[in-house]
Amino acid sequence: METTEGAGVACGADEPGLRFGCASFNQDSTSLALGTKTGYKLFSLSMVESLDCIHESAETPDVYIVERLFSSSLVVVVSAAMPQRMNIYHFKKGTEICNYSYPNNILAVKLNRQRLVVCLEDSIYIHNIKDMKLLKTLLNTPSNPSGLCALSINHSNSYLAYPGSTTIGEIIVYDANSLSTVTMIPAHDSPLAALAxxxxxxxxxxxxxxxxxxRVFSVSEGLRLFEFRRGMKRYVNISSLSFSHDGQFLCASSNTETVHIFKLEQLGPSGADDAATWTAYVGKMFSAASNYLPAQVTGMMSQDRAFATVHLLSSGQRNVCTLVTIQKFPRLLVATADGQLFIYNVDPQDGGECKLAHKHRVFGVDDNKEEGTEPDGSQVTGEAQSFPSYAETAALPAAGPVTVTLTGYSEDGGTKKGEVIPEHEFAAGPVCLDDENEFPPINSCRDGTEGGQGRRS
Structure with missing residues (x-):
């Protein structure tokens, strides 16, 4: 299964869950989720030398999708044992919030503070994450066997991107808040492989x-702003694209041993708005130039090479990369589907070859090994720790949904203290997402329409 987006999912087999599982970073790259043959694990990414396992579930086999909503307790899991069903859990309480079933296998799930998006090969389902109501089904989308899609994390601009063609690289940008198409961007001559x-x-x-x-495009106008050349020697399968949080850098990983970091130059002297305006102007200039200059000339005018690079210890393993600040320094993180996390130091001024700061072996060949050190000096993390299982912590009612009261949900994505939403039937008993960083609370799980079917546990 192909990976989907920048801080997306890396799967370790052509068929979901048949070998190693998956690796994904949450929306702000503060945690790592790993799917395994026996369940899934969640890790905190606050330190370089240590990798703290904050949750482990061993109740779901062959997990090939696991996505956490920011730093909340909401986690979405899809298993190869039931690839048409999406399960949503409150992992800190060990309870299932709800689950939905779809007509075909689930290929990708994306989350932000407003929406939950489920991608099938020929359709996309958009849910309201506050109550899991199905808002829209995009039927008969172009065949998308890899489940390629991207969902923005910005709470006010909830944009969804997905392929608009099976033969060329068209990007459809869809507004998941207003449920309307924003634009179609003709990005490449060949089909899309990665979006972010x-x-x-x-x-x-x-x-x-x-x-x-x-290539990098403006969402509002669809203008090409930047073009970066990864290399000309061979075609590769790019598995992951991810912007840094400040938008100044873009990293790309593939099935080769090299990860590239590109720099989006700030051309405006008076801030991001000026930079965006100037960049849009340059994009228009090159677009106009392309009408009368040879293609190879206009291409060379707008392309750039990598600002920094990383050479992985091995190649061929599917991975996902992200750029994040850990302990006040910029780092490049590369997680592989066979249970490894590589952390590299990035020089934001001079770039160049990034040095390996630490390597963590989370699971793999020595999955049952006690915490220790591998022959290459990397740390085996988290295997000696014991965590309560789903069965041990769940307190599900004997029959039927029950009534609960949940805290309210504010427009900026946070929880309003003291505000109460009217009581609703809840899927799996009293589950309250009430810790400080939780968002949003879940009101109820409803039956899906237009092909999606919700189930009350």
Whole structure:
């Protein structure tokens, strides 16, 4: 299964869950989720030398999708044993919030503070994450066997990007809040392989199946702002694209041993708005120039090479990369589907070759090994710790849904203290997302329409 977006999912087998599972970063890259043959694990990414396992579930086999909502207790899991069903859990209480079933296998799930998006091969389902109501089904979308899609994390601009063609690299940008199409961007001559939004949802990056060129477009106008050349020697399968939180850098990983970091130059002297305006002007200039200059000339005018690179210890393993600040320094993180996390130091001024700061072996060949050190000096993390299982912590009612009261949900994505939403039937008993960083609370799980079917546990 192909990976989907920048801080997306890396799967370790052509068929979901048949070998290793998956690896995914949450929306702000503060935690790592790993799916395994026996369940899933969640790790905190606050330190370089240590990797703290904050939750482990061993009740679901062959997990090939696991997505956590920011730093909340909401986690979505899809298993190869039931690939048409999405389960949503409150992992800190060990309870299932609800589950939904779909007509075909689930290929990707994306979350932000407003929406939950489920991607099938020929359709996309958009849910309201506050109550899991199905808001829209995009039927008969172009065949998308890899489940390629991207959902912006910005709470006010909830944009969804997905392929608009099976033969060329068209990007459809859809507004998941207003439920309307924003634009179609003709990005590449060959089909899309990777997509990612920046944090403010003003830019979208893309790569094609050829894997030689990465382009960045403005979301509002669809203008090409940047073009980066990954390499000309061979075609590669780009598995992950991810912007840094400040939008100044873009990283790309593939099935080769090299991870590239590109720099989006700030051309405006008086801030991001000026930079965006100037960049849009330059994009228009090159678009106009392309009408009368040879293609190879206009291409060279707008392309750039990698600002920094990383050479992985091995190649061929599916991975997902992200750029994040840990302990006040910029880092490149690369997680592989066979249970490894590589942390590299990035020089934001001079770039160049990034040095390996730490390597964590989370699971893999020595999955049952006590915590220790591998021959290459990497740390085996989390295996000696014991965590309560789903069965041990769940307190499900004997029959039927029950009535609960949940705290309210504010427009900016946080929880309003003291505000109460009227009582609703809740899927799996009293589950209250009430810790400080939780968002949003779940009101109820309803039956889906237009093909999606919700189930009350």
């Amino acid at each position: 939004f920046n944090a403010s949802a003003t830019k979208v990056a893309s790569a094609s199946e050829r894997g030689t060129v990465i």
